[in-house]
Amino acid sequence: MNNSAQLRIGHLPWRYASGRIDVPGLRIVEGVPWELRVGDRVWHLTHVRPEEGPREPAAFAKHAKGVAKKGALPFVVAPYLREDVRRALEAAAVSYFDFHGNVHVEAPGVLVHVHMPVTQEPSAALGIVGVRGAQTILAQAQRAWGVTDLASEARMSAGQAQNVMKTLEAATLVHTEGNGPARKRRVTDPGRFLDWLNLQKAGREPRGKLTCSLYGRTPQAVWRTISDRLEGTEHAITGAAAASILGVGPTSLPRTVVRIGGRGPLRLVADQLQAEPTDRGANVMLWSDTGRLGITGSSTIEGAVVAPKVRVYLDLQAELRGVDLASEFRERVLGY
Numbered sequence: 001m002n003n004s005a006q007l008r009i010g011h012l013p014w015r016y017a018s019g020r021i022d023v024p025g026l027r028i029v030e031g032v033p034w035e036l037r038v039g040d041r042v043w044h045l046t047h048v049r050p051e052e053g054p055r056e057p058a059a060f061a062k063h064a065k066g067v068a069k070k071g072a073l074p075f076v077v078a079p080y081l082r083e084d085v086r087r088a089l090e091a092a093a094v095s096y097f098d099f100h101g102n103v104h105v106e107a108p109g110v111l112v113h114v115h116m117p118v119t120q121e122p123s124a125a126l127g128i129v130g131v132r133g134a135q136t137i138l139a140q141a142q143r144a145w146g147v148t149d150l151a152s153e154a155r156m157s158a159g160q161a162q163n164v165m166k167t168l169e170a171a172t173l174v175h176t177e178g179n180g181p182a183r184k185r186r187v188t189d190p191g192r193f194l195d196w197l198n199l200q201k202a203g204r205e206p207r208g209k210l211t212c213s214l215y216g217r218t219p220q221a222v223w224r225t226i227s228d229r230l231e232g233t234e235h236a237i238t239g240a241a242a243a244s245i246l247g248v249g250p251t252s253l254p255r256t257v258v259r260i261g262g263r264g265p266l267r268l269v270a271d272q273l274q275a276e277p278t279d280r281g282a283n284v285m286l287w288s289d290t291g292r293l294g295i296t297g298s299s300t301i302e303g304a305v306v307a308p309k310v311r312v313y314l315d316l317q318a319e320l321r322g323v324d325l326a327s328e329f330r331e332r333v334l335g336y
Helices: 056-068 083-089 126-139 147-153 158-170 190-200 221-230 239-247 266-273 309-316 322-333
Strands: 005-011 025-029 035-038 041-048 073-077 095-098 104-106 110-114 174-177 184-187 209-213 237-238 258-259 286-290 299-301 305-306
Touching: 035 104, 041 056, 056 073, 056 083, 083 095, 083 104, 095 147, 110 184, 110 239, 126 147, 126 158, 126 184, 126 190, 126 309, 147 158, 158 174, 158 184, 190 309, 190 322, 209 266, 221 237, 221 239, 221 266, 237 309, 239 258, 239 305, 239 309, 239 322, 266 286, 309 322
Parallel strands: 005 025, 041 073, 073 095, 237 305, 258 286
Antiparallel strands: 005 035, 035 041, 095 104, 104 110, 174 184, 209 286, 237 258, 299 305
């Protein structure tokens, strides 16, 4: 392949920008319009997001090919693409790119294919309590963690905390210091830890959702109203709204996602908010947070209760067009 191949996309993920991932034969740069350039030849790219298409791999590959603009190549970008999705895209001659280093670029006379060893795949699946423990550790990645420390801060039993530590050790995500009761663990690579946590299924989809409409002249007014009216009810703003509160992302938001603690009906929470449940014109979405993923470790910022930063990043990817914002949030706020 011609060594002058260049791929230009709107946002360059942290691993590529920092040089931790280098794709042989392909120079990847940030900018618009999205395009593939090889010598004098240029192909425009149509950015396709997995969350906007069918879940079944073959159907998604067909969708990706169908939504490409006339004369452009479909180009799928995601933080991580499962192997079955990648195989389906390759069979359909659809190019893709993920933040782990899996790249497939296909155009007339051009083929770049890089498969990264799946070292980031979970060595063991965490339950929802385990996910809460892991994100608690990652939130203070420089800290030395003991089992009792984790049990206290993640609100779990000592046995559950011990199991989380064993899982992280098996995945080589932490290293140990000391022996016996004084034994501590430290995160070895926060970026790799975050990628691993992002692959855990528990807590990815809340058990209950409710969309509703809450009056507010600005998003900031809506956030203040939420915190004022939900005083006494465990809650935390997450996703794009939380990212905006933390200084990243749009100031005008179509919807604010709020994680709600407890197991009661979300309609009772909507009543407390004085919000009208509706599917049309909704600007607030309530999520049942039975695993306390957004509640544990939350903080109050400018009068609004905000989920932990790691959870904000993970929840961003469940929102429409949240993948690009998640990448920006990771670089500017998390820093790994």
